[in-house]
Amino acid sequence: MNTDELIDSIIILALFEDGRDITSEAIFSADTYMRGLIRTKAVGVLAGIDIAKKVFHKVSPQIQGDFYLADGSCTQPGDTVADIRGPVPAILKAERVVLNFMQRMSGIATATARYVAEVKDTSARIIDTRKTVPGHRVLDKLAVRIGGGYNHRMGLYDMALIKDNHIDAAGSIGKAVEKVRQAHPNLPIEVEARTLLDVEELLALEVDRIMLDNFAINEIEKAVRIVGGKIPLEASGGITLATVREVALTGVDYISVGEITHSVKALDISMTVKENA
DSSP states (O other): OOHHHHHHHHHHHHHHHHOOOHHHHHHSOTTOEEEEEEEEOSSEEOOOHHHHHHHHHHHOTTOEEEEOSOTTOEEOTTOEEEEEEEEHHHHHHHHHHHHHHHHHHHHHHHHHHHHHHHTTTSSOEEEOOSOSOTTOHHHHHHHHHHTTOBOOOSSSSSSEEEOHHHHHHHSSHHHHHHHHHHHOTTSOEEEEESSHHHHHHHHHHTOSEEEEETOOHHHHHHHHHHHTTSSOEEEESSOOTTTHHHHHTTTOSEEEOTHHHHSOOOOOEEEEEEEOO
16 A cells, blocks of 8 residues: 555545544534634644645535645744635535644654654654554654654664664574574664673674664763764653753764654644635
C-alpha cells in the first residue's frame, strides 16, 4: 500500500467511526447550504491542510473551500485558515474529523518546530521515533516534516535498529550485526550503544549509525571525539526542550525526540458557521 492509499484508508476509518450524522440529517435537508470558517485559536505551526481537503471531498464533492494558509504556516490566534461552503449535513459530518486531523498534526508540527528552533545554529537534526498513534504513523511523521524535523524510519523494515534486547539475546554486538548483515546486506544498520566501549566496538564494525541511549552530556562529548565524524551519532532518551540545545552542542548528528509525537498537545483550531452560503 502506497502513502496515498494509506492516508485514504485512515480517512475512511475516521469517517466510519462517526457513522451517520443523524442530528444534522434530522435538522437540515441535503440542499441547505452553509458557510463555515476554520480558524486557529493559538500560536503554532499549521499542518493537515491537504488531509482536510481530502476529508471534505470524501464526504461530499459538493463541498468547496478557499484555503488561505498552507502547511508549515506560522499561525496566531484568530487567523482564518479556510472558508468552506457546501451542504450543511456534509460539512457538519466532516467538521470533527477535519479538526481532529488538523489539531493533532498541527500540534506535532508546532512541537517539532520548537525543538528545531533550539538547535538551528548547530549541525544536529531533530528526528522522530516510532512512538506514534497506532495506524496514524504516516500522518504523525508527515507533521514532523512540516515542522522542520526529519523522519527516522517508517517501520521495522526500512532500517535495522539493533537495540539492547537484540544484543543481549544474540550474545554480543558483533553477533547481532553479523546476522543482520548476512540476512540484509544492503540494509542500513543502526546499533544502540550503552557504553563508550560499545561505541569503540561499533566504530570498528563500521555500522551506519550509532545510537547513544541515555548518555550523559560528558559521555556524548567523549563519543563524538571517539568517532571523529566517521559514523553519524544519534542522541536518544529523555531529551526535552530544556536540554536539547546542550545535547546538540556536543556535535551529534541526530537527536531523536519521542515527545513530539507520543505526548503532543493538539493545537486549538475551530470551525464556526458564518451564514448560509
